[in-house]
Amino acid sequence: MEATVPSASEVVVLTARGGRERRPAASIRSHTFRHSGFLAASELRRIRQRHEQFVRSLAARLAIFLRLEFSLQLAKVHIEGYQKFIESLSNPSYITLFKTEPLKGAGLLVIPPRLALTLVDRLLGGPGQMPADNRDLTDIEVALSDQSAMLILSEWCNHWPEMRDLHATILGHENNSKFLQTSPPDTSMLVLTVSASISEQSETFQIVFPYVTLEPLMRLLNPELTGAETATPRPSKPRWNAGFDEVKVPLSAEWQGLKMSAGEITRLKPGDLLGLDPACAAQVVVRFGNIPKFFGRPGTSDAKWAVQLTAAIVP
Numbered sequence: 001m002e003a004t005v006p007s008a009s010e011v012v013v014l015t016a017r018g019g020r021e022r023r024p025a026a027s028i029r030s031h032t033f034r035h036s037g038f039l040a041a042s043e044l045r046r047i048r049q050r051h052e053q054f055v056r057s058l059a060a061r062l063a064i065f066l067r068l069e070f071s072l073q074l075a076k077v078h079i080e081g082y083q084k085f086i087e088s089l090s091n092p093s094y095i096t097l098f099k100t101e102p103l104k105g106a107g108l109l110v111i112p113p114r115l116a117l118t119l120v121d122r123l124l125g126g127p128g129q130m131p132a133d134n135r136d137l138t139d140i141e142v143a144l145s146d147q148s149a150m151l152i153l154s155e156w157c158n159h160w161p162e163m164r165d166l167h168a169t170i171l172g173h174e175n176n177s178k179f180l181q182t183s184p185p186d187t188s189m190l191v192l193t194v195s196a197s198i199s200e201q202s203e204t205f206q207i208v209f210p211y212v213t214l215e216p217l218m219r220l221l222n223p224e225l226t227g228a229e230t231a232t233p234r235p236s237k238p239r240w241n242a243g244f245d246e247v248k249v250p251l252s253a254e255w256q257g258l259k260m261s262a263g264e265i266t267r268l269k270p271g272d273l274l275g276l277d278p279a280c281a282a283q284v285v286v287r288f289g290n291i292p293k294f295f296g297r298p299g300t301s302d303a304k305w306a307v308q309l310t311a312a313i314v315p
Helices: 040-067 082-088 113-123 139-158 211-221 224-231 260-268
Strands: 010-014 021-023 071-081 092-102 107-111 167-174 188-198 200-211 251-255 284-288 289-303 305-312
Touching: 040 071, 040 113, 040 139, 040 188, 040 211, 071 082, 071 211, 082 188, 107 113, 107 139, 113 139, 113 188, 113 200, 139 167, 188 211, 200 211, 284 305
Parallel strands: none
Antiparallel strands: 010 021, 071 188, 092 107, 092 167, 107 200, 188 200, 251 284, 284 289, 289 305
């Protein structure tokens, strides 16, 4: 029996049950396993919820800043390799390189030139109308665009109150993605795609973070990891409350070991002598508030009865 050779438009695949089937080559999609386990579905969901709050607050701040109706919506949150993301960017692009101290790594704020020029036009008193074509920004336009970029980044930092002293710094700009070298090609990146609408005109911009930036933030979002970290340190020693310094505590000292019958006790009268075992007499129990705390020896000090503490009583 001759084996049939699949055509050029078909691919032989191995199914989950161990069999082999022919599938159209167009239906086969590539998958990078390195990025599949970077963030679990629950972690991505928490990341998305936190950034949905960020986008709503950012829309309000930009509307006040520009004095213009400004609508934002979080369109997509996904993980992508650095090289693949860079190759997907169009040229020219207005790319702002930034760092969020004290986190590691450099992030990217990618704003289409048309959207950046619209913001610049509005800052200069214009109507905020998008130009027809993309073009590179001049030095003056870049300086004005940095005001909007810093507003976006500062608002992002404000939405991580768990991370104290988190602040953003602009490192530089680039208009051609081919010259970007902020991370190794195989670095996993979190890409936030935000849809922006101004006066019935819409564009999308992206905020991109490398893995080293997200790692400490994910620990803050994961309640299980946070609980484990707080339970790890040893409990600190209790400190004395100085407010109890003047509290009066009743103190008593007694011997133990002498036993008498009820009849003998009824016959006792002043002047009688009671015989004590020398071993018991030398072992006095000192009580604080009716709780035995120390053993001691009886004696005198400055012509007064006293008890010298010899050992602590372990409960």
